[in-house]
Amino acid sequence: MSAPRARVVRRPVHGVLLLDKPRGLSSNDALQKAKWLLRAEKAGHTGTLDPLATGVLPLCFGAATKFSQLHLDADKTYEAIAVLGVKTSTGDAEGEVIAQRPVPAVTQERLAQLRAQFTGPQRQLPPMHSALKKDGKALYEYARAGQEVAREPRDITVHAFDLALTEDAGRPALRFTARVSKGTYIRTLGEDLGEALGCGAHLSLLRRIATGPFGIGQCTSLAALEALDEDERLAALLPAEALLDGHARVTLDPDNAGRFLSGLRRRGHWPDQDAVAVFGERPVALLGTGHVKAGELIPGRLLSPIEIQQILQSHEAIATP
Incomplete structure (x- = not known):
């Protein structure tokens, strides 16, 4: 019979932890793990990352949670790989393959055209596999039930966009970096790139490298946080005013x-x-x-x-x- 697990004694913790979220972990799971390591009473985050995605996830504790909403409007920068010629049900590697098409030759001239096409104001249709609500229900709940519902395109802005040809597991792919406004779905951006080339695409990699004033170089991992003692964990926090850039x-x-x-x-x-x-x-x-x-x-x-x-x-x- 295993010994009962010791109860964690919570304490007031105030500040911001810049976490490099690992792949495969939901944003809430990452938050709960960090909250447990810090023994914090109150915690929240500034917007979710897909389980597939890695990278910058600011976690707020105590007084900092009062300002977390302010950060939802911040521009964000992502690195991603879009595998060409294969469409999936979710727009990423976790979905089922729903279509395969030949990939055309992509010249440097075509890449330049794509850069211009996908930079600036855009109209983007939110994906079915998203947390947006329709009649009080998240879109992904409809998607899991095999239903597709009408969505309205949303205005977004791609402030900076660059891309290059690469390969992923032997398949032709595009590696791109995009700095985008709030509400932009990078999975949809990858799918739209594939449609512009006439072959379809899905994301195999998604990494957020910046959000607002925070960059990936400032982040710590859960493993690194776990290796610290309690005082060092507290010292890793930024003050709440870091959110008031x-x-x-x-x-x-x-x-x-x-x-x-x-x-x-x-x-x-x-x-x-x-x-x-x-x-x-x-x-x-x-x-x-x-x-x-x-x-x-x-x-x-x-x-x-x-x-x-x-x-x-x-x-x-x-x-x-």
């Missing part, structure tokens, strides 16, 4: 900081700003977000005094050898 900074004295945390508007000589990150002056600490209109600082998402105190205490603990 592009926010102007406003600093308040202790009196105004306390009033702001109570949800009160403050007046000052600030220019109008749609997004500001608000900090206390003494001690220096993130208080929350807001916006400035006509010299008035208007609160948005606020940290609680308890969260601020816990963050300051954790910083002191890390700084003390």
